[in-house]
Amino acid sequence: MEVAMTVNGREVSADVEPRTLLVHFLRDELRLTGTHVGCETGYCGACTVHVDGKTVKSCTMFAVQADGAAVTTIEGIASDGDLHPVQEGFWERHGLQCGFCTPGMIMSSIALLEENDNPSEDEIRHGIDGNLCRCTGYHNIVRAVEYAGAKLRGEQPPPPDWEGGE
Amino acid sequence: MATTSVMGGSVRRREDPALIQGHGLYVDDLHPTGLLHIAFLRSPVARAKITNLDTAAAKATDGVVAVYTHDDVAHLGPLVAQVPIGKLRPLLAAGEVNHVGEAVAMVVAVDRYTAQDAADAIVVDYDTLPAIIDLKEAASDVQKVHDELDSNILHTWTYHGYWEALGLEDQTPEVDAAMERDDAVVVSLEMVNQRLIPVAIEPRSVVAEYNPGYSQFTVHSSTQVPHALGGAIATTFGMVAADVRVIAPEVGGGFGSKLNVYNDEILTAFAAKALGRPVKWTETRREASGSTIHGRGWIGTATLVGTADGEFLGYKLHALADMGAYSQNFTVAIPLLGLWIASGQYKMPVSWTVDCVVTNTMTADAYRGAGRPEAIYYLERIIDAYAREIGMDPFEVRKKNFWQPEEFPAVMGCGFALDSGDYPANVDKLMEKVDYPSLLKMRDDARTQGRYVGIGVGSYVEVCGFGPAILAEIGFSWSAYGLPASFNGSGLVRVNPDATVTVVIGTGPSGQGHETTWAQLVGDGLGIPVENIRVLHGDTREHPMGIGTFGSRSIAVDGTATYEATLKIKEKAAKIAAHLLEASAEDIVFENGGAHVKGSPAPRVEWEAIAKAAYQAHTSPEDVDSGLEAHTSFSPANATWPFGSHVAVVEVDPDTGNVDLLRYVGVDDCGNEINPMIVNGQIHGGIAQGVGQALFEGAVYDESGNLLTGSLLDYPLPTASDLPSFELDRTVTPTDVNPLGVKGVGEAGTIGTAHTIVNAVVDALSPLGVKHIDMPLKPRRVWEAIQEARG
Numbered sequence: 001m002e003v004a005m006t007v008n009g010r011e012v013s014a015d016v017e018p019r020t021l022l023v024h025f026l027r028d029e030l031r032l033t034g035t036h037v038g039c040e041t042g043y044c045g046a047c048t049v050h051v052d053g054k055t056v057k058s059c060t061m062f063a064v065q066a067d068g069a070a071v072t073t074i075e076g077i078a079s080d081g082d083l084h085p086v087q088e089g090f091w092e093r094h095g096l097q098c099g100f101c102t103p104g105m106i107m108s109s110i111a112l113l114e115e116n117d118n119p120s121e122d123e124i125r126h127g128i129d130g131n132l133c134r135c136t137g138y139h140n141i142v143r144a145v146e147y148a149g150a151k152l153r154g155e156q157p158p159p160p161d162w163e164g165g166e
Numbered sequence: 167m168a169t170t171s172v173m174g175g176s177v178r179r180r181e182d183p184a185l186i187q188g189h190g191l192y193v194d195d196l197h198p199t200g201l202l203h204i205a206f207l208r209s210p211v212a213r214a215k216i217t218n219l220d221t222a223a224a225k226a227t228d229g230v231v232a233v234y235t236h237d238d239v240a241h242l243g244p245l246v247a248q249v250p251i252g253k254l255r256p257l258l259a260a261g262e263v264n265h266v267g268e269a270v271a272m273v274v275a276v277d278r279y280t281a282q283d284a285a286d287a288i289v290v291d292y293d294t295l296p297a298i299i300d301l302k303e304a305a306s307d308v309q310k311v312h313d314e315l316d317s318n319i320l321h322t323w324t325y326h327g328y329w330e331a332l333g334l335e336d337q338t339p340e341v342d343a344a345m346e347r348d349d350a351v352v353v354s355l356e357m358v359n360q361r362l363i364p365v366a367i368e369p370r371s372v373v374a375e376y377n378p379g380y381s382q383f384t385v386h387s388s389t390q391v392p393h394a395l396g397g398a399i400a401t402t403f404g405m406v407a408a409d410v411r412v413i414a415p416e417v418g419g420g421f422g423s424k425l426n427v428y429n430d431e432i433l434t435a436f437a438a439k440a441l442g443r444p445v446k447w448t449e450t451r452r453e454a455s456g457s458t459i460h461g462r463g464w465i466g467t468a469t470l471v472g473t474a475d476g477e478f479l480g481y482k483l484h485a486l487a488d489m490g491a492y493s494q495n496f497t498v499a500i501p502l503l504g505l506w507i508a509s510g511q512y513k514m515p516v517s518w519t520v521d522c523v524v525t526n527t528m529t530a531d532a533y534r535g536a537g538r539p540e541a542i543y544y545l546e547r548i549i550d551a552y553a554r555e556i557g558m559d560p561f562e563v564r565k566k567n568f569w570q571p572e573e574f575p576a577v578m579g580c581g582f583a584l585d586s587g588d589y590p591a592n593v594d595k596l597m598e599k600v601d602y603p604s605l606l607k608m609r610d611d612a613r614t615q616g617r618y619v620g621i622g623v624g625s626y627v628e629v630c631g632f633g634p635a636i637l638a639e640i641g642f643s644w645s646a647y648g649l650p651a652s653f654n655g656s657g658l659v660r661v662n663p664d665a666t667v668t669v670v671i672g673t674g675p676s677g678q679g680h681e682t683t684w685a686q687l688v689g690d691g692l693g694i695p696v697e698n699i700r701v702l703h704g705d706t707r708e709h710p711m712g713i714g715t716f717g718s719r720s721i722a723v724d725g726t727a728t729y730e731a732t733l734k735i736k737e738k739a740a741k742i743a744a745h746l747l748e749a750s751a752e753d754i755v756f757e758n759g760g761a762h763v764k765g766s767p768a769p770r771v772e773w774e775a776i777a778k779a780a781y782q783a784h785t786s787p788e789d790v791d792s793g794l795e796a797h798t799s800f801s802p803a804n805a806t807w808p809f810g811s812h813v814a815v816v817e818v819d820p821d822t823g824n825v826d827l828l829r830y831v832g833v834d835d836c837g838n839e840i841n842p843m844i845v846n847g848q849i850h851g852g853i854a855q856g857v858g859q860a861l862f863e864g865a866v867y868d869e870s871g872n873l874l875t876g877s878l879l880d881y882p883l884p885t886a887s888d889l890p891s892f893e894l895d896r897t898v899t900p901t902d903v904n905p906l907g908v909k910g911v912g913e914a915g916t917i918g919t920a921h922t923i924v925n926a927v928v929d930a931l932s933p934l935g936v937k938h939i940d941m942p943l944k945p946r947r948v949w950e951a952i953q954e955a956r957g
Binding site: 017019020027028031032033034035036037038039040041043044046073074075077078083087090091092094096097098099100101102103106121122124125126128129130131132133134135136137138139140141142160161162 | 178915
């Protein structure tokens with residue numbers, strides 16, 4: 001089937017099997033390999049992308065269902081070489097270790113902060129609990145989102161909580 | 167600004183820019199031209215003879231290139247195990263299957279969808295046999311799992327007899343005699359330390375290519391041990407290791423699950439060679455759950471004997487440890503890692519026996535902590551029960567029995583010596599951090615309001631930094647894969663002609679931040695900015711030797727080797743600087759990115775000038791070889807023994823059995839730290855996995871051997887909303903096992919946590935008389951314990 005969509009601002013089209021998952025279309029067809037597959041059941045969230053501004057786990061959507069949509073992946077988040085505040089937060093607050101869940105975690109965190117740029121710790125934890133991380137225990141991911149929220153509000157982010165500070 | 171003095175600094179990670187922008191390269195991201203894809207047909211039954219295997223329909227499927235079964239690969243197998251006790255895994259099922267998820271056939275096709283369709287078209291007739299799943303039933307030998315083995319008990323580890331050469335004394339009579347004392351308090355509990363699935367979020371993946379012209383393999387694999395895999399492939403195919411290049415690019419978590427060499431890695435290489443095209447296999451989550459190694463899986467009875475005033479007189483454990491159906495890597499040796507810390511931080515005689523039992527389940531091997539969380543769980547749970555029995559504070563009972571600071575190195579009954587420690591100071595810092603008296607008051611106030619709040623105290627010591635060369639004698643080496651027979655560290659450091667530095671290490675990260683830590687280590691040693699240092703890892707072509715990342719060994723062993731390489735380079739650089747400055751090498755000091763004569767800051771030579779001179783015969787001293795690099799190997803005399811104590815605060819809802827983790831506080835001691843930010847991160851993740859075991863996770867096979875927890879829906883990992891922020895602090899007791907004074911921290915959090923949580927829940931329910939609940943403490947199990955206690 002012919003499928004056409006806008007991905008990271010670029011129009012793309014291809015002939016795909018109807019059963020092709022959106023995540024495989026992105027990874028195998030477009031070679032946008034920043035979106036990862038961790039579980040194929042929509043549970044881990046490593047494949048999270050934005051479809052028409054909403055977070056979608058792209059292993060639970062067929063490519064043909066995204067026909068005509070605007071899709072944003074992790075590769076489309078930084079603009080002109082400048083990191084998005086959420087990306088910056090993950091770097092500044094050690095919000096990642098192996099990095100495999102990170103693209104999905106960043107996509108969910110961006111969506112969370114777009115809805116609420118000053119979330120409480122509890123709101124952050126519930127906002128990202130559709131994304132699994134096995135490395136960080138989420139502690140520094142929460143700090144990363146707090147950092148990004150402060151940046152987006154034009155405030156000074158809270159200092160890091162590890163020994164010796166920055 | 168250039169960063170030079172960085173040891174102990176929380177330098178931001180160099181790994182991160184690629185990873186946060188989606189540019190990190192993991193194995194499944196590779197797409198070489200002409201790539202073919204593998205799907206495995208896996209057994210849906212736990213134990214059966216295969217009476218018919220018909221691949222005709224699969225072979226006839228459009229897009230299928232080949233279908234392989236046991237007969238095609240029998241000449242290559244079975245999979246080599248490092249500790250070959252038990253039955254070794256055939257590469258593909260050899261006329262029988264022994265666990266659900268065992269690979270029966272391999273399909274290679276033009277894309278992954280077609281490969282899976284064709285695998286589904288293979289017809290297999292299974293003549294099923296009764297599966298042996300229950301550990302006690304298996305250990306009873308009423309029915310054997312493998313006809314050719316004498317017993318389902320593959321091996322028995324005892325505290326005194328695990329290594330006859332040590333000539334250790336059996337302390338069992340001493341423990342037994344203590345139990346007979348009139349003043350003895352004996353507390354005993356049977357406890358389960360349940361089987362777990364490691365669940366790295368990146369599924370394992372392999373891409374293999376074979377060039378028949380050069381007779382060389384290039385294999386990308388999501389592995390913690392590329393050199394071991396390279397050795398295994400070379401051994402299997404009768405090649406020299408230099409013709410097998412294994413690359414582990416970004417590895418998306420490992421936790422021990424990627425420390426094995428797997429049959430699928432060998433088979434993917436086989437297919438690439440047989441078909442002359444690149445071939446990829448990426449496991450599905452269901453395969454990751456059922457066909458990548460599991461960990462833990464013990465059932466045992468722990469007994470502590472002590473006096474009524476809290477003095478430990480002895481400790482006894484008899485446990486059965488589930489090995490699964492096939493022995494793969496270290497499998498049977500894993501409980502041994504627990505044996506070495508059987509006595510924890512305490513001075514007492516120990517009688518410890520673990521039977522390694524074969525069952526019709528997936529292989530158990532090293533999952534984060536590997537034997538050590540199990541050992542510490544039994545010990546620390548029974549200490550908690552004993553303290554409760556005699557009505558003594560859990561901190562006080564621990565402090566009363568700790569090895570004291572002046573007793574280090576403390577030689578334990580297992581023959582090893584704890585290297586360094588100040589256990590009382592560590593506990594005091596924790597008690598102060600949590601303000602223990604006010605914490606107790608908070609709990610007691612809550613109880614008067616009818617709330618079930620509990621405080622759990624847990625301590626741990628671990629053995630890591632593998633390791634001492636002598637361990638190779640009991641199987642901890644890669645010699646079965648043709649590599650040198652000990653776990654030496656190695657570091658290769660080269661100052662390039664432009665004064666940048668290339669560091670090649672034999673251990674690679676799966677999230678631990680080696681690139682940053684090693685840049686700090688070398689940058690600090692040489693006085694060269696970390697920005698000018700490149701750390702290479704995970705490519706067997708770059709480095710002749712690599713042991714890999716496991717057992718919290720990287721910094722203590724390979725880090726030390728790298729540090730010593732920088733010392734060698736400085737020694738040589740001093741000669742070159744002296745030549746350029748027309749001075750004596752003994753008088754050269756390095757400072758601010760260059761060298762000068764001691765006491766005379768000018769004239770000076772910058773690293774750039776030294777490096778250039780090193781690579782040109784006419785500018786370097788005659789008696790100094792060209793180039794500026796050093797390779798150093800480090801063989802520690804002892805393992806390292808980090809330790810710590812943790813506190814958990816929980817509230818249990820008596821109506822639902824739900825456990826709410828309110829606070830988690832840890833004071834850990836891993837010796838000196840190179841990057842406290844990274845150390846914190848390692849402890850955070852370790853704690854989360856310990857909480858996962860305590861509250862949520864468990865690999866469950868039904869009595870027929872079906873894995874009931876094969877997806878992340880059935881195997882719940884902790885989510886962000888399940889956990890609080892963690893409160894961490896440290897004491898710092900450097901080790902003298904290595905010159906850096908570092909001990910390692912990758913597994914500490916996990917080893918310290920599960921018992922701390924369970925101790926807290928039992929404390930919360932102690933007013934009802936609850937003494938123990940087996941993990942995972944899911945609401946139903948807790949609710950049932952409450953109902954039972956209430957009668």
